[in-house]
Amino acid sequence: MPISKTIAVVDDDLAIREALDDLMVSCGYESRLFSSAEDYLAAPDRENVDCMLLDVDMPGGLSGLDLQKILSTDQKRPPIIFVTSYLDGRTKAQAMDGGAFAFLGKPVDVKALLAHVESALQL
Template sequence: MTGTIHIIDDDTAVRGALQRVLAAAGYATKCYAAAGDYLLPPPDPSPGCLLLDVQLPGFSGLDLQDALPRHPGYEHPIVFLSGADDIRASVQAMRAGAREFLTKPVDQDVLVAAVADAVQHDVRMRALRHETEVARARIAALGQREHLVLEGIASGRLHKQLASDLGVSERTIKADRARIMRTLEVDTLPALLKTLRHAQDAHLSHAH
């Protein structure tokens, strides 16, 4: 699994050590000495994760975690590193969606495993977000009555009931359904309902 690991730690020696371990495991790395530095360059669109120190000067690792939802382009799963076994910080971090909370010094195998899990999660979430965006774009291309027919199909209404609801013939409803299936690029009812679920999944619009 390849990806870019964003190492955010104010200790130059720690950044260098983490970079060597991750490079040996096949990952690209980018290093930052402060939380704010991570938000300065344009966001990296490739899969990856943040390897984020909790105790940073000024803007802490937890502060950056809180800020990322307001900067969705910069969001990646977070693996926290802490110089102390800070239970309160670890609970706060995990509740806010961190993938892992590790205490320094970190065992190399544990570190690489945590990073691999975070990158895989990022890949999955990006794929789901893409499906969501595609589904929403296709549904947006439907006409007004087709939207109503789609809602009716999703709620389990029969063609006859929809025809009565909308004041049209069953044949018209069947034609609308065929057009909906073509527009959404599906050929079964389960696939149609899956596309609709993807389009409605607001929580997939950000990765955590």
């Protein structure tokens, strides 16, 4: 049996985390949930994450863009797919210029999300 790929879901909204978790698990992935960028950074085994679904705006701490910038210095960093309500051109440009694999709006198009996850996991 092949080893399941691990998808990290980093979003401050519990309902979004749970919905993305259900989707990833239903597609055969292992899902790890984090309510903040800080929680993700504190995870001892984050190097085992194969792809990340990341929100831009997470009040009270680091934003998704902040986390992306921090992770850009890591030797092994997962492809990042932003899933966000912040669809302005400047935010998208900043995310994509920072190396994001994709930038999707909420509510997310499930087919598009899954296609991006599959492509990201091929890297």
